[in-house]
Amino acid sequence: MKKRIVGFHLDEEQHWVAELECGHNQHVRHNPPWTIRPWVITEEGRDRALGHELNCKKCDVGAPPDQGDLH
Numbered sequence: 001m002k003k004r005i006v007g008f009h010l011d012e013e014q015h016w017v018a019e020l021e022c023g024h025n026q027h028v029r030h031n032p033p034w035t036i037r038p039w040v041i042t043e044e045g046r047d048r049a050l051g052h053e054l055n056c057k058k059c060d061v062g063a064p065p066d067q068g069d070l071h
Contacts, residue, residue: 001059008046016040018049023065024058 007019011027018028028049030037039045058066 001056002053003056003059005049005052005054007050008040016046018054020054020056022056022059024056024063025066026054026056026058028054 001022003020003022003024005018006021008028009017009019009025011017016028017025019025028037028040029035030040039049
């Protein structure tokens with residue numbers, strides 16, 4: 001299910017996590033060659049990504065909103 005990105009935060013390992021409008025969180029790593037997301041490594045890139053949609057697999061299975069990973 002597609003959900004909009006509404007914010008970002010760093011997890012305990014300093015990896016970027018997208019905060020989705022549904023209340024779920026999703027890692028958005030730039031980890032070439034497997035995951036190419038250079039926009040995530042700059043503040044400007046993350047700002048431009050606000051409002052873009054990601055596929056939320058947690059919504060697909062009806063998971064409750066995430067709570068422990070927020071800021």
